Amino acid sequence: MLNSKRAQFTLPPQVSYLNCAYMSPLLKSVEKVGVKALRKKRNPVSISQQDFFTDTELLRKEYARLIHATNLKQIVIIPSVSYGMANVVRNMDIKKGQHIIVATEQFPSNYYPWKSLCDEAGAEIKAIAPPEDFDERGKRWNQRILEAIDSNTKAVAIGNVHWADGTRFDLEAIRKRTQDVGALLIVDGTQSVGALPFDVQKIKPDALVCAGYKWLLGPYSIGLAYYGEYFNNGKPIEENWITRLNSEDFAGLVNYKNAYHEGALRYEVGERSNFILVPMLLKAIQQLNNWGPERIQEYCREIGKNTIEKLMDMGFLIEKEEWRGSHLFGIRLPASTDLEKIKQSLFKHNVYLSFRGNAIRVAPNVYNTEKDFQKLFKALTKFY
Numbered sequence: 001m002l003n004s005k006r007a008q009f010t011l012p013p014q015v016s017y018l019n020c021a022y023m024s025p026l027l028k029s030v031e032k033v034g035v036k037a038l039r040k041k042r043n044p045v046s047i048s049q050q051d052f053f054t055d056t057e058l059l060r061k062e063y064a065r066l067i068h069a070t071n072l073k074q075i076v077i078i079p080s081v082s083y084g085m086a087n088v089v090r091n092m093d094i095k096k097g098q099h100i101i102v103a104t105e106q107f108p109s110n111y112y113p114w115k116s117l118c119d120e121a122g123a124e125i126k127a128i129a130p131p132e133d134f135d136e137r138g139k140r141w142n143q144r145i146l147e148a149i150d151s152n153t154k155a156v157a158i159g160n161v162h163w164a165d166g167t168r169f170d171l172e173a174i175r176k177r178t179q180d181v182g183a184l185l186i187v188d189g190t191q192s193v194g195a196l197p198f199d200v201q202k203i204k205p206d207a208l209v210c211a212g213y214k215w216l217l218g219p220y221s222i223g224l225a226y227y228g229e230y231f232n233n234g235k236p237i238e239e240n241w242i243t244r245l246n247s248e249d250f251a252g253l254v255n256y257k258n259a260y261h262e263g264a265l266r267y268e269v270g271e272r273s274n275f276i277l278v279p280m281l282l283k284a285i286q287q288l289n290n291w292g293p294e295r296i297q298e299y300c301r302e303i304g305k306n307t308i309e310k311l312m313d314m315g316f317l318i319e320k321e322e323w324r325g326s327h328l329f330g331i332r333l334p335a336s337t338d339l340e341k342i343k344q345s346l347f348k349h350n351v352y353l354s355f356r357g358n359a360i361r362v363a364p365n366v367y368n369t370e371k372d373f374q375k376l377f378k379a380l381t382k383f384y
C-alpha cells in the first residue's frame with residue numbers, strides 16, 4: 001500500500017484538507033515545473049517552434065497511460081469540461097421524441113450543453129433521480145438509469161461517480177445497455193479519473209471529458225478529453241491553426257488547409273500548447289501514473305474505513321462501499337444534528353470539506369492520513 005504523500009505537498013500542518021473534489025493542492029514538483037515554465041517567457045528565444053508540439057504530445061502519452069487508451073490522436077487538450085462537452089453536443093443530432101439521460105443534480109457543465117441541445121430540437125432531457133429512502137440507494141439509482149435507457153435514448157451523459165456524494169455509476173453496465181439501443185455514452189471523469197481506475201478499453205466511452213485541477217492534481221483551466229471514433233469526422237466548435245494538417249510548418253501556415261490533424265485532434269482548444277499549464281499537468285499525471293489510481297483508491301479506503309464504520313454505527317448515512325468512491329463520498333447527518341453547529345465545529349477543527357446538496361462531501365487523497373478522519377469524526381460527533 002502507498003504511504004502518506006503529505007511531504008510532497010505544502011499544505012499547512014494543522015489543516016485537514018478533505019476537499020480534493022473542490023480543488024487539489026499543488027504538488028511541490030508541479031509547482032516547480034510551473035515556476036520554471038513561467039520564467040521561460042522572459043526570453044522567447046527559449047521557446048522553440050518544436051515546443052508547440054513536444055509537451056502536448058508527452059501529455060497525451062501520459063494521459064493515455066492513465067486511462068489505458070491506445071491511440072494518442074483521440075486525446076485532446078481542453079480548457080474546461082464545458083468546452084469538451086460543447087464539442088460533443090455540436091456533433092450530435094437529436095429529434096423530437098428522443099432524449100438524453102443524465103443523473104439528477106449532475107454538475108452544470110454536463111447538464112447545460114444537453115439542455116440547450118434538447119431545447120433547440122424539442123427533445124427531452126431526462127434526469128434520473130435516486131430513490132427517496134437510503135436503503136440500497138446506489139444500487140437502485142443505477143437500476144433506474146438502466147431502466148430509463150430505450151430506443152429513443154440518444155446519449156447517456158454521466159460521471160463515474162456523482163460529484164455531490166460520490167455515488168458510483170456502473171459504467172460497464174450502462175455502456176452495455178447504451179450499445180444495445182445505439183446510444184452514445186459520454187462520461188464526465190472530473191471527479192474520478194486520477195483517483196479511481198478508468199479503462200477506456202473496457203468502458204469504451206464515446207467521450208471522456210475531464211477537468212485537470214481536481215483528481216489529476218493539475219493547475220486550473222486545463223483538462224483533457226478522449227473522443228471515440230464516432231467524433232473523428234465531426235465539426236469542432238472553433239477553428240484554429242494548430243489543429244490543421246501540417247501546422248508544424250510555421251512558414252506555410254497561410255497555405256490554408258481543409259484537412260485537420262488525425263483522429264480527434266481537431267477538437268483541441270486554441271493555444272493548446274500553453275507553455276505553463278501543459279508541463280504542469282504533465283508532471284502531475286506522471287506522478288499519478290507512478291502511484292497508480294488503484295493504489296490511491298486503496299489508500300483512501302484504508303485511511304477512512306474505521307471512521308466510516310463508526311459513523312455508520314452511530315446513524316450517519318453513508319453509501320455502501322460498492323456503490324461509492326473511497327476518494328469521494330457523502331455523509332448524511334442523523335435527523336437530530338444541527339448542520340450549522342457541525343459547520344462551525346468542522347471549521348474549529350480545521351477540517352475542510354464541502355457541503356453539496358444534502359450531503360457533507362468528503363474527498364481525501366494521498367496527502368491525508370487516518371488522523372484527518374479522526375478529526376472529522378470528532379467534529380461531526382461533538383453535537384451528536
Ligand SMILES: Cc1ncc(COP(=O)(O)O)c(C=O)c1O
Nearest residue numbers: 080081082107109163190191211
Ligand atoms: C463533475 C464535474 N465536472 C466538471 C466540473 C468543472 O467544470 P468546468 O471545467 O466546465 O468548469 C466540476 C467542478 O466541480 C465537476 O465537479
